[in-house]
Amino acid sequence: MANAKPLATLRSATGIPTGRLAVWWVLASEVVIFGGLLGAYLMHRLGHPEWAEAAAHTNTWVGAFNTFVLLSSSFTAVLAHQAAEKGNGKEAAKLLGFTILGALTFLIVKSGEWTYEIMHGYTITANNFWSFYYTAAGLHALHVIAGAIIMGFVAVDAYRGRELHRVELIGIYWHFVDVVWIFLFPLLYIAK
Amino acid sequence: MSDHQDHHDGHQVNYKKIYFILLGLLVVSVAGPFLEILWVTLLTAFGIAIVKARLVINNFMHLKWEKRLVKWVLTTSLLLMGLMFAGVAPDVMNHEGNNWENLAAQAAVARGVAGEHEEEEAEDVVEVVVGFSAQSTFTVVCGACHGAAGDGTGAAAAALNPRPASFIDPVFWETRDRDRILTVIRDGAAAVGGSPLMVPWRASYDDEQIQALTDYVMSLRPNE
Numbered sequence: 140m141a142n143a144k145p146l147a148t149l150r151s152a153t154g155i156p157t158g159r160l161a162v163w164w165v166l167a168s169e170v171v172i173f174g175g176l177l178g179a180y181l182m183h184r185l186g187h188p189e190w191a192e193a194a195a196h197t198n199t200w201v202g203a204f205n206t207f208v209l210l211s212s213s214f215t216a217v218l219a220h221q222a223a224e225k226g227n228g229k230e231a232a233k234l235l236g237f238t239i240l241g242a243l244t245f246l247i248v249k250s251g252e253w254t255y256e257i258m259h260g261y262t263i264t265a266n267n268f269w270s271f272y273y274t275a276a277g278l279h280a281l282h283v284i285a286g287a288i289i290m291g292f293v294a295v296d297a298y299r300g301r302e303l304h305r306v307e308l309i310g311i312y313w314h315f316v317d318v319v320w321i322f323l324f325p326l327l328y329i330a331k
Numbered sequence: 332m333s334d335h336q337d338h339h340d341g342h343q344v345n346y347k348k349i350y351f352i353l354l355g356l357l358v359v360s361v362a363g364p365f366l367e368i369l370w371v372t373l374l375t376a377f378g379i380a381i382v383k384a385r386l387v388i389n390n391f392m393h394l395k396w397e398k399r400l401v402k403w404v405l406t407t408s409l410l411l412m413g414l415m416f417a418g419v420a421p422d423v424m425n426h427e428g429n430n431w432e433n434l435a436a437q438a439a440v441a442r443g444v445a446g447e448h449e450e451e452e453a454e455d456v457v458e459v460v461v462g463f464s465a466q467s468t469f470t471v472v473c474g475a476c477h478g479a480a481g482d483g484t485g486a487a488a489a490a491l492n493p494r495p496a497s498f499i500d501p502v503f504w505e506t507r508d509r510d511r512i513l514t515v516i517r518d519g520a521a522a523v524g525g526s527p528l529m530v531p532w533r534a535s536y537d538d539e540q541i542q543a544l545t546d547y548v549m550s551l552r553p554n555e
Contacts, residue, residue: 163405166405167407167408171408174411178412182419182420189442210350210353214350217346314387314391322384325360
């Protein structure tokens with residue numbers, strides 16, 4: 140009885156576990172948030188050929204490295220899910236730890252990149268390209284930070300063998316953050 | 332105890348294989364632009380992004396095995412986004428239409444494209460993109476409320492209370508001087524007890540530009 144849970148976490152009218160349904164629901168709204176932002180960027184970029192000049196100053200290698208980091212962190216997140224499915228909480232916690240490490244690496248690289256750019260005058264108010272650049276990547280970075288924090292809690296629980304299903308839930312969110320970056324990368328770093 | 336009533340119908344994914352495919356695709360998308368052929372770049376950038384996203388969504392997020400309801404919810408979001416794009420993009424991407432013209436955008440394109448040729452000398456982008464003309468700024472930015480001619484008949488004026496006065500009306504100038512105009516433009520009308528809808532512009536324009544805007548407004552004063 141000490142483990143009594145709210146009814147909603149125990150039953151499911153849809154056949155989808157409530158927690159997972161909730162994550163998908165969050166992601167559906169995230170699709171609109173990021174979709175709106177990236178869509179707005181895209182239409183401005185197409186209407187303003189002169190942005191190419193500003194976009195030429197983003198560093199493809201830094202962007203590519205961060206893409207590599209996020210893809211790898213997604214890989215460890217899905218392996219954590221696999222471990223959790225087998226009931227191996229300790230392994231899942233370790234793999235989530237690697238994912239968090241990936242998040243930190245991503246953020247450190249990003250801060251270095253931004254510091255460099257800002258010091259060279261490419262600030263958020265320099266022009267509309269840079270406004271979009273910092274807004275889109277900044278919103279994405281906030282999602283990375285939030286994901287890493289939540290993952291910390293989930294990992295601690297998983298290590299003690301508790302709430303193992305949450306490993307999958309944070310994983311789904313994390314892969315979404317990865318997918319957003321998969322689109323940000325060509326938009327901001329490659330097609331210029 | 333285990334809350335693991337759910338699991339997907341025993342599907343097996345070779346995660347390592349997917350991961351390596353993803354890395355391979357990343358290499359291709361970075362290599363693409365080196366060929367310097369536009370369509371190749373676009374294909375390796377966005378074509379591959381879509382393939383990568385699909386791989387992650389299907390195999391890592393397991394959307395492939397998820398109940399249909401979830402796919403519908405996500406599709407709805409995507410459609411809403413498409414709707415927003417289709418509705419807004421034509422106005423943003425064109426800079427003129429039947430009865431309208433986006434002067435600011437046209438000027439930005441013209442300036443930017445001209446700026447590209449000076450790229451070598453340009454110390455940083457900021458120099459290149461910020462060209463300023465008091466007249467065009469007034470027409471485009473302030474004109475929305477004040478009217479392009481400064482007569483207080485901008486498109487948004489009807490919605491304002493109080494409405495902006497007409498700068499071409501001698502009566503207005505009986506009680507105004509340059510200092511006052513400068514203060515309002517720089518610090519907003521609220522700074523002189525007026526409407527907060529006339530916002531301060533000091534964050535958008537530097538001192539020199541505000542001086543130029545003030546001169547421009549002063550120049551609208553009719554000579555008696």
